[in-house]
Amino acid sequence: MQTIKIGQTNWEAANVALGIMRMGTLPVEDCTKALLAAHEAGINFIDSADIYGRDPKLGRGSSEIHFGQALKQSGLKRSDFFIQSKGGLYADETGQITRYDSSKKHLIKSVDGILKRMGIDYLDSFLIHRPDPLMEPDQIAAAFDELQQAGKVRHFGVSNFNPQQIELLQQVCSQHLLIDQLQFSIMHTGMIDFGLHTNMTDPASISHDGGLLEYLRCKHMTIQTWSPFQYGTFAGTFIDNEEFHELNVVLKQLADKYHVSKNAIAVAWILRHPAKMQVLLGTMKPQHILDSAKGSDVTLTAQEWYDVYLAAGNTLP
Helix, strand or coil, X not given: CCEEECCCCCCEEECEEEECHHHHHCCHHHHHHHHHHHHHHCCCEEXXXXXXXXXXXXXXXXXXXXXXXXXXXXXXXXXXXXXXXXXXXXXXXXXXXXXXXXXXXXXXXXXXXXXXXXCCCXXXXXXXXXXXXXXXXXXXXXXXXXHHHCCCEEEEEEECCCHHHHHHHHCCCCCCEEEEEEECECCECHHHHHHHCCCCCCHHHCCCCCCHHHHHHHCCCEEEEECXXXXXXXXXXXXXXXXXXXXXXXXXXXXXXXXXXXXXXHHHHHHCCCCCCEEEECCCCHHHHHHHHHHHHCCCCHHHHHHHHHXXXXXXX
C-alpha cells in the first residue's frame, strides 16, 4: 500500500481509505469483517460523516455506532487508523435532512456526537460536509479553534467546496485546511475535461467548479475522491456494466496485464494523476476491499491512463 502526505504536512497515510457510509444497516459482524479486510489490505484511514447510516432503531449516525462496535470486536486498536468524519448537515427528528448548519454550536455538538458514537477520544480530521449558503466563516473558525484546543480534532478540511468557498473560510481559520473531498472517477471527470478543453466552446469547456483541480494543487490540499466506481452521482457502478462496454474491455485488458481486478485499475487510474489524490472505497465486502486496494500498487503508464479516459467516452481536442 502506497502512502501520501495529507495536505502540506508530514501527516502520512495510505492513499486508499475506507468510507463507512454503508456500515449503518449492516450486522456488526459484517462491519468487523470489512474493517479487518481493510487493515489486511494496508488501509489505515477511515472516513465517515455524522449523518451516515439511518438504522430504524439507532437513527442517523448508525454507521459510526457500528464502526465503534466493530473496532472493539475486531481486536484492532484506535492507533491502527486515522479517523475522519464530517459535519454541518442538520437532520430533524424523523432523520430527514432539512438544512445545512455550519454554526459553532452545531459543529461542536456534531463532533461530540461522533466521538461518543465511535467510542473514541479524538478525530484525526473533521470536514465541513457541504458548503452552507448561510455559512459564517467566523463561526466555523471559532468551532475549529475550540475543537482543536480541547484535543477533540487534530486537522480540518472541507468537502464539496469550490475555490472561492475555501478562500472565504481559510482567510479566518488559524488552521490550514488540508482536504477537499470530491466526487471523481473515470466516469466523473469534469475537473479534467475543463482543463483539456480550455479556450473552446464545446460543453466540456464549461467550468463547473472554478478551476478546482488546479487550485487545490496550488494550495497543496489533498483531494479525497468519493464514489470511485460510480457513474452519475448514485446511479450505479460502471464496472461490469454493459452500458460501458468499451471501458470495461480496456479495464479488463489492464487488469489482466497487472494481475489485479478491474476495480483496482479504476483505483490506479485515479492515483496516476499527479495531484496525489486519496481514494475512498465505499464497499463493505471484504474481498472487494482487498481487490480494490491493490490499485494502490499499480502505476499505469501515461498511454494506459489516456486509453482508459478515451474508452470512457471522452475525446481529446
